[in-house]
Amino acid sequence: MISGLGEGWFLPQRAAAVSQDRPETVEPALKNRTEADPLHQASLPRRQEESALLEPAGAGPAEPPPVYADGYVLPIRWARLSVAAPGTVNQIYVEEGQQVEAGAPLLLLENKAQIAGLAQAQAALQEAEAALALLKAGAREEEIIQAQAAVDAAQARLERLLAGPTAEQIATAQKAVAVAQAQLERVRAGATPGEIAAAEANLKLAEARRKQAQARYDEVAWRSDISRLPQSLELEQATIEYTRALAQYNDLVDGPTPEEIRVYEAQVEQAQAQLAELTAPPHPADVAAARADAARAQAALALLQAGxxxxxxxxxxxxxxxxxxxxxxxxxAVNHTVLRAPFAGTIGAIYTRVGEYIAPAQPVIELGDMRAWVVETDDLSELEVVHLEVGDRMRVTFDALPEQALTGVVTAIQPASELKRGDVTYTVRLALEGDAQILARLRWGMTAVVSGPENR
Structure with a gap:
């Protein structure tokens, strides 16, 4: 942000020593003052000029009085810069007196929050762009094929429900019932004499093998590494086979338990229920649900195809x-944390430090284009400004260089007046010309005295 741009009408504050007396009382007032009075001596030339301007028209044409005014030396272009957003100063990139180019960064505020906000906004933009691209692309071919398959499956389920079971399905269900009943009857009947004899023979064989394995184990049982010998593993396996054969024999001899019979009865009931469900006519609610499934699948397919x-x-x-x-x-917001030079120039002053909190409109850096100098004066009354024109050449002297003088060309006269302590004043800008060595010795803010014009 730029405040106090030098191309406007800003000057450092300075008291104007302009009389507030009315014109018709000028002469009596002058007669009542002694010449030893310093205030009288300082205001006498201007008072005499104002009196001359107030002479009646019949006295003949009067020469325009010379203009005398105080002013200040300023760069041809300057500004007091401020940040656009409040914050804490993180870095200052320049020093007073340093030359900078237009756009160069001058100062940086803490901006971690702003950078994070920018990253979040960019991510949201990418998400919105991806959603738009996905919407414009429409459904993929694979999605349409999948939706068509869902329509076909739902329609097939509905048709099967309406058509009822096939002869093969009924035959398969009846066979499942017969198998379950046969298994139940076999369990209820118990083991046959042949099954018991076979189980008894298997038990005797397992016992003989266990005894043989035990004898071979006993031959080496004295050894310390007996657990790692094959005789130990052989005995263990033979013992397991004998235990299994004994359990099978006892199961056959004792017959089925009530729990085992109940398991087979449940299998028969389940097979019979499946056969009954298969041969029963479809329930209206099932038909309605199947129709709804088919309609939903068809609508989903149409939605994909429509885009x-x-x-x-x-x-x-x-x-x-x-x-x-x-x-x-x-x-x-991120850019507002960086203060940049609006034009090329020299850093005139820095009004802040790292770590300080600054606000918008608070001047923090003064920048000026010192390739050329101007003088601005806001010390001209309405009686003086009427005798100046753009292009007039004025003599300019400086308090710091009392023996030197330059020419100041009037480049601008403020159109509107300002009221300062009751006096109407105007600001005038003059471009300085003359000796380059004198111009090189000028400094920003030096006081100057303007007199003239010299060309009239």
């Missing part, structure tokens, strides 16, 4: 626009 509606695309585009605006807003 997005124009309203949906417009809505997605609006989200992209809003996200883009948010990115620009976040980027502006």
């Amino acid at each position: 997005p509606r124009p309203e949906e695309i417009a809505q997605a585009q609006a989200r992209v626009i809003a996200a883009s605006a948010a990115v620009e807003q976040a980027r502006a």
Whole structure:
């Protein structure tokens, strides 16, 4: 942010020593003052000029009085810069007296929050753009194929429900019932004499093998590494086979338990229920549900094939626009944490330090283009300014260089007046010309005295 741009009418504050007496009382007032009075001596020339201007028209034409005014030396262009957003100073990149180019960074505020906000806004924009692209692309071929398969499956289920079971399905269900009943009858009947004899023979064989394994184990049982010898593993396996054969024999001899019979009875009941469900007519609720499933699948397929509606695309585009605006807003917030030079020039003053909190409109850096100098004066009354024109050449002297003088060319006269302590004043700008060595010795803010014009 730029405040007090030098191309305007800003000067350091200075008291104007202009009389507030009315014109018709000028002469009596002068007669009543002694010449030893310093205030009288200082105001006498201007008072005499004002009196001459107030002479009646019949006295003949009067020469325009010379103009005398105080002013200040300023760069041809200057500004007091301030930041656009409040914050804490993180870095100052320049020093007083340093030359900078237009756009060069001068000062940086703490901006971690602003940078994070920008990253978040950019991510939201990418998400909105991806959603819009996905919407415009429409459904993929694989999605349409999958939706068509869902329609076919739902339609097939409905047709099967309406058509009822096939002869093969009924035959398979009846066979399952017969098998379950046969297994139940076999369990209830118990083991046959042949099954018991076979189980007894298997038990005797397992016992003989166990005894043989035990004898071979006993031959080496004295050894310390007996657990690692094959005789130990052989005995263990033979013992397991004997235990299993004994359990099978006892099960056959004792017959089935009530729990085992109940398991087989449940298998028969389940097979019979499946056969009954298969041969029963379809329930109206089942038919209605199947029809609804088929309709939903068909609607989903039609929606994919139709693609997005124009309203949906417009809505997605609006989200992209809003996200883009948010990115620009976040980027502006980041940019506002950097103060940049609006033009090339020299750093005249720095009014802040690292770590200080600064606010918008608070001047922090003064920048001036010192390739050329001007003098501005706001010390001209309405009676003096009427005798100046743009292009007039004035003599300019300086308090710091009392023996030197330059020429000041009037480049601008403030159109509107300012009221200072009751006096009407105008600001005039003069471009300095003359000896380059004198111009090189000038400094920003030096006091100057303007007199003239010299060309009239």
